Structures are given as structure tokens and as C-alpha cells.
Amino acid sequence: MHVTHLSLADFRSYAGAEVELDPGVSSFIGPNGQGKTNLVEAIGYLATLSSHRVSSDTPLVRMGAERAVIRAAVTEGEREQLVELELNPGRANRARLNRSTQVRPRDLLGVVRTVLFAPEDxxxxxxxxxxxxxxxxxxxxxxxxxxxxxxxxxxxxxxxxxxxxxxxxxxxxxxxxxxxxxxxxxxxxxxxxxxxxxxxxxxxxxxxxxxxxxxxxxxxxxxxxxxxxxxxxxxxxxxxxxxxxxxxxxxxxxxxxxxxxxxxxxxxxxxxxxxxxxxxxxxxxxxxxxxxxxxxxxxxxxxxxxxxxxxxxxxxxxxxxxxPEPVLVLDDVFAELDARRRERLAELVAGGEQVLVTAAVEQDVPGVLSGTRFAVAEGRVTRE
Incomplete structure (x- = not known):
């Protein structure tokens, strides 16, 4: 299983974002506070209907906006699905699966599967x-x-x-x-x-x-x-x-x-x-x-x-x-680890179908996790 496209509207710091993703390793590199974690948090929300950072939906909606939308295209073998979730703080969230509105948010569970590594662990x-x-x-x-x-x-x-x-x-x-x-x-x-x-x-x-x-x-x-x-x-x-x-x-x-x-x-x-x-x-x-x-x-x-x-x-x-093999998300984990644990963890996850890594500097990402690089700065995500 892997996510091929992530689309955000008024989610966290993003007024809008469109990110094409490949199988294998993708790293999001940029200074703290630029929105790296927001990207992987959105994918994790689709998988669990919750955030690993906050307990309510209110902080997930960009300041001044009424709602946020997370949309992802997901591939599992030969099967492709489009998952969409509209976050409405104080009201019921709305879900769409393959453009059908006849679904509840919890009906999305299982379409995207993730395992998240984060400092909060x-x-x-x-x-x-x-x-x-x-x-x-x-x-x-x-x-x-x-x-x-x-x-x-x-x-x-x-x-x-x-x-x-x-x-x-x-x-x-x-x-x-x-x-x-x-x-x-x-x-x-x-x-x-x-x-x-x-x-x-x-x-x-x-x-x-x-x-x-x-x-x-x-x-x-x-x-x-x-x-x-x-x-x-x-x-x-x-x-x-x-x-x-x-x-x-x-x-x-x-x-x-x-x-x-x-x-x-x-x-x-x-x-x-x-x-x-x-x-x-x-x-x-x-x-x-x-x-x-x-x-x-x-x-x-x-x-x-x-x-x-x-x-x-x-x-x-x-x-x-x-x-289906879940998407592996490593959110700013390597900066927290010593060199020995960093290399061992990288070796253990490098073969995953899709591995998403966030880091403040490129040097924090072990060499074995070479792959696609994205620069994240001032609300923009640029493929390098």
C-alpha cells in the first residue's frame, strides 16, 4: 500500500498543497515550524481519524478557515482509491470514498494504514x-x-x-x-x-x-x-x-x-x-x-x-x-536518536513499500534512506 497523491485545503499551515508521492522513501526536509509534520499528520489522520499531536480537530483547521479538507489517492496492488475527509470543528466531519458521499468517517478506516514513529512515542x-x-x-x-x-x-x-x-x-x-x-x-x-x-x-x-x-x-x-x-x-x-x-x-x-x-x-x-x-x-x-x-x-x-x-x-x-503493508511514517525521529540506534532503525525500515521521513536537516536522514527529497519552507513543498 502507498499514497500516490496528497491534497490539503486549509489544513494546519496550508491554505492548499498538492504533493505527488512515489513508493519507497520520501523525505521532507526543512527548518522546524515550516509544515513538514503537517503533511504526515494529515496522512495519519486518514488512517486513524485522529492526530498524534492534538486531541481535538480545532487546531487542524487553518486560522480563519471554517473547515479543512484532506484528500489522498491510495494504491494497493492493482486497486486505486480516493479518500477524502472534511474536518468541521464543533460539527460532524464528512467523508467521501471514491467520490461517494454515502459513507461515514469511520468507513474510511482500513483504506489507508500507517505506522507512525514520532518523538511523542x-x-x-x-x-x-x-x-x-x-x-x-x-x-x-x-x-x-x-x-x-x-x-x-x-x-x-x-x-x-x-x-x-x-x-x-x-x-x-x-x-x-x-x-x-x-x-x-x-x-x-x-x-x-x-x-x-x-x-x-x-x-x-x-x-x-x-x-x-x-x-x-x-x-x-x-x-x-x-x-x-x-x-x-x-x-x-x-x-x-x-x-x-x-x-x-x-x-x-x-x-x-x-x-x-x-x-x-x-x-x-x-x-x-x-x-x-x-x-x-x-x-x-x-x-x-x-x-x-x-x-x-x-x-x-x-x-x-x-x-x-x-x-x-x-x-x-x-x-x-x-x-496490506502499512505506510511507515518517521516524523522527526532521527534527531532524537544516537548514531547507533539511528542507523539500526534506518536499516530495519528501508525496505518498506512506502516510508515517509521528516527532518530539519538532510544530515539527520541516514544514507540508507536515500530516495525522493522534498524541501518544505513557508508553506510550500518542492520536489528536489
Whole structure:
């Protein structure tokens, strides 16, 4: 899979941009703040319906504009598709696929597949659990795009349930009339059902990633492992199922549904008191280990970088095994790495069907990644 053309209108710093892309390596070179990352961010948005830099769409629309448009032509074997997304902050985004408007944004998932390496990846190791949950869920959705609907259902039910719990907690604290909690059992069932689907996919993903991440880390930092990935569930019995998944025994959705339902029942009194849902995939974590120690708090800066890169390489290898080879995006990564890791990473990704690299100076791009060069300056992208 590769992107053959990228078109932007009022996206970030670009009033308009048209970029023809080739298979193989393409590098975007220019000083910081000139719009290099904006180009690869747009491609990543088409793949995930989110940005790796910001949590809302508002910053993605050029100052003074009402909307932004990202359009890309994508080739997969003999098949060519045109993907278009209109970003409308505060309103629903609009999508088109092969010029048809009868699609939802999430119907675009899977048309473009990317694996992104960025400086923000260090948060996978050193950041809070939300960073690792997002990593898992984005990869789950890349493997099975229909899971976007499951994620949306889970978030919707979680929001409704939290609203009910918060109202009950506030009424109790202020001595008002009790809130009717008769619908809580129904919300529990909905949350456990979508949560079990998401949890089952996460457990299967972690089991698949373990050997790939360990192998990737060894290639980046020989002798520095082994790497361990442990899924830590907020429901005690979910941890037992996660341990089973580590032996390639994946828990069934029905089993996980019962686990979550029981955990919600056990936590109910505490949840009503605190006004928030305390059990479910939104409270879980992926624990990363180097040897016997957890990476968070113990890994050096170099080790943390190697581990975060290993997770991305493992993601790339997994997606490549299961479907079209994803587009590799390396956004200003080489400037963050020492010479040894820089060369090893470049050698590992150089053979990708399409590799997009951003760098402030040409010297930051290893020689093995020779290919098409674009100069980016003052909102213009020029092929050299």
C-alpha cells in the first residue's frame, strides 16, 4: 500500500498543497515550524481519524478557515482509491470514498494504514496508562476497522453511566433526594458487552505483539532485553484471563462479559460514592518490562527510546503479516536518536513499500534512506 497523491485545503499551515508521492522513501526536509509534520499528520489522520499531536480537530483547521479538507489517492496492488475527509470543528466531519458521499468517517478506516514513529512515542514507556491504551486501541482498530464502532459504543455508554453515578454521588453528598439508579443494571450490561469485545481484542493483540516486540528490541539494542508485555486489567479476574492470553489462550467474549459484569457489581457501592466508573478497559494498562523490571521508572532514556521504537516495529510487522503493508511514517525521529540506534532503525525500515521521513536537516536522514527529497519552507513543498 502507498499514497500516490496528497491534497490539503486549509489544513494546519496550508491554505492548499498538492504533493505527488512515489513508493519507497520520501523525505521532507526543512527548518522546524515550516509544515513538514503537517503533511504526515494529515496522512495519519486518514488512517486513524485522529492526530498524534492534538486531541481535538480545532487546531487542524487553518486560522480563519471554517473547515479543512484532506484528500489522498491510495494504491494497493492493482486497486486505486480516493479518500477524502472534511474536518468541521464543533460539527460532524464528512467523508467521501471514491467520490461517494454515502459513507461515514469511520468507513474510511482500513483504506489507508500507517505506522507512525514520532518523538511523542516516548510517552508509550514513560507516560500515563492512557497513552498505552490508545496505542493498543489504535492498533486493534487497524487490524479490524469495525472495532471503531465498538470503541465508540463503549465511550458512549461509559459517559452515560458516569453521568448517572456522578448525579447519585452529588445527591448523596448534599443530602438531596436520591437519584433513581434502577437503570444502572442495564448500563452495566451494555458496558460489559462492549467492554468484553474490546478487552478480548486487546488481549489477543498483546499476545501477538509479545514475540514481535522482543525480536524488534533485540534488533535495535542487541543483548538489552528481553522485553515483556503484561496486560493489567482493572477487574481482578481479567488479569487471570490476561495471563492465559499470554500462553496464546485467548479468553472468550462471553467469559470476559461475565468477568466485567461481576466486577461492576462488586465495585458498585464505591462507584456510587465516588461518582465514576472504576472498572473496565478505560482503567486498564499495558505494563512494559525490560528483563525483570518495569520499564517505566527503571529504563534509561536510550532504553525507553529503543522500547518505544520496538513497539512500533512490532506493530508494523504484525500489520504486514495480516494485510496490506502499512505506510511507515518517521516524523522527526532521527534527531532524537544516537548514531547507533539511528542507523539500526534506518536499516530495519528501508525496505518498506512506502516510508515517509521528516527532518530539519538532510544530515539527520541516514544514507540508507536515500530516495525522493522534498524541501518544505513557508508553506510550500518542492520536489528536489
Amino acid at each position: 516516548l510517552h508509550l514507556v514513560k507516560g500515563d496508562p492512557g497513552e498505552r491504551r490508545r496505542f493498543l486501541d489504535d492498533l486493534v482498530t487497524a487490524r479490524a476497522p469495525r472495532l471503531a464502532g465498538v470503541r465508540a459504543d463503549y465511550e458512549r455508554v461509559l459517559k452515560q453511566r458516569n453521568t448517572l453515578l456522578k448525579s447519585a454521588a452529588m445527591a448523596r453528598r448534599h443530602g438531596g433526594r436520591g437519584v433513581d439508579l434502577s437503570t444502572l443494571d442495564v448500563w452495566d450490561q451494555h458496558l460489559a458487552r462492549s467492554g468484553a469485545e474490546l478487552l478480548a481484542r486487546r488481549l489477543a493483540l498483546v499476545a501477538a505483539l509479545r514475540p514481535l516486540a522482543d525480536k524488534a528490541y533485540e534488533r535495535l539494542a542487541p543483548g538489552g532485553g528481553p522485553v515483556g508485555l503484561e496486560y493489567r486489567g482493572s477487574a481482578e479476574r481479567a488479569n487471570e484471563e490476561a495471563a492465559g492470553a499470554g500462553s496464546d489462550v485467548t479468553a472468550s467474549r462471553d467469559e470476559l462479559y461475565e468477568v466485567l459484569l461481576a466486577a461492576l457489581a462488586t465495585a458498585r457501592a464505591q462507584e456510587i460514592e465516588r461518582g465514576v466508573t472504576l472498572v473496565g478497559p478505560h482503567r486498564d494498562d499495558l505494563v512494559l518490562r525490560l528483563g525483570e523490571l518495569p520499564a517505566k521508572g527503571y529504563a534509561s532514556h536510550g532504553e525507553a527510546w529503543s522500547l518505544s521504537l520496538a513497539l512500533r516495529l512490532a506493530s508494523y510487522d504484525l500489520l504486514k503479516e495480516e494485510g
